[in-house]
Amino acid sequence: MRILIVGAVVFVLVAASYNRASAAGIALPKGYEKWDKSREKIVSDKSSLFYGIHHLYVDKKAMSAYRSGGKYPEGSQFVVDFYNIKVEGGKQVKGKKNMVVLMKKDKSQKATGGWLFAGFTPDGKLNKSLDPVKNCFECHAKDAAAADYVISKYSDFR
Numbered sequence: 001m002r003i004l005i006v007g008a009v010v011f012v013l014v015a016a017s018y019n020r021a022s023a024a025g026i027a028l029p030k031g032y033e034k035w036d037k038s039r040e041k042i043v044s045d046k047s048s049l050f051y052g053i054h055h056l057y058v059d060k061k062a063m064s065a066y067r068s069g070g071k072y073p074e075g076s077q078f079v080v081d082f083y084n085i086k087v088e089g090g091k092q093v094k095g096k097k098n099m100v101v102l103m104k105k106d107k108s109q110k111a112t113g114g115w116l117f118a119g120f121t122p123d124g125k126l127n128k129s130l131d132p133v134k135n136c137f138e139c140h141a142k143d144a145a146a147a148d149y150v151i152s153k154y155s156d157f158r
């Protein structure tokens with residue numbers, strides 16, 4: 001019995017440190033601002049989760065599937081920067097950055113369609129309070145199951 005309990009405690013400790021390590025390993029890809037970038041998309045509905053000005057970045061691996069449709073190769077990445085909307089001289093312009101999101105094709109992420117979903121603060125820290133299934137994947141699965149869970153289209157990118 002004692003051995004069982006010790007075993008269980010060791011297991012929990014190992015599992016906890018493993019989770020921490022893998023969560024800590026999630027970071028925004030360096031230099032994504034230099035990837036191919038979409039034109040601005042503006043969502044001015046304040047009740048929307050995506051209120052703001054969006055800049056979408058696509059890496060080289062993802063680009064050919066993005067253009068032609070179909071499955072994305074392992075490692076493909078998308079990043080979206082969100083900015084507040086400021087009105088200047090009657091025009092809507094970028095205010096402060098308010099959030100960054102990442103999708104990275106990773107076959108170990110079975111619960112979320114083989115993509116890692118992660119949200120970050122404007123200064124690039126992982127937002128650990130987001131649940132990748134409930135807060136991200138459910139919406140992507142609803143809107144884009146047929147496009148390997150990528151919602152935006154190359155045609156609205158250019």
Ligand code: HEC
Binds near residue numbers: 054080150
């Ligand atoms: C309510 C629906 C919804 C939820 C929830 C959602 N997204 Fe999206 N996502 C979208 C839409 C719509 C787009 C299309 C591009 C845009 O609007 O900027 C998108 C685009 C993206 C893209 C660019 C690739 C693509 O699919 O076009 C990434 C990366 C992304 N979302 C990550 C996330 C992450 C990470 C979360 C959770 C923190 C999340 N999303 C939650 C609707 C959603």
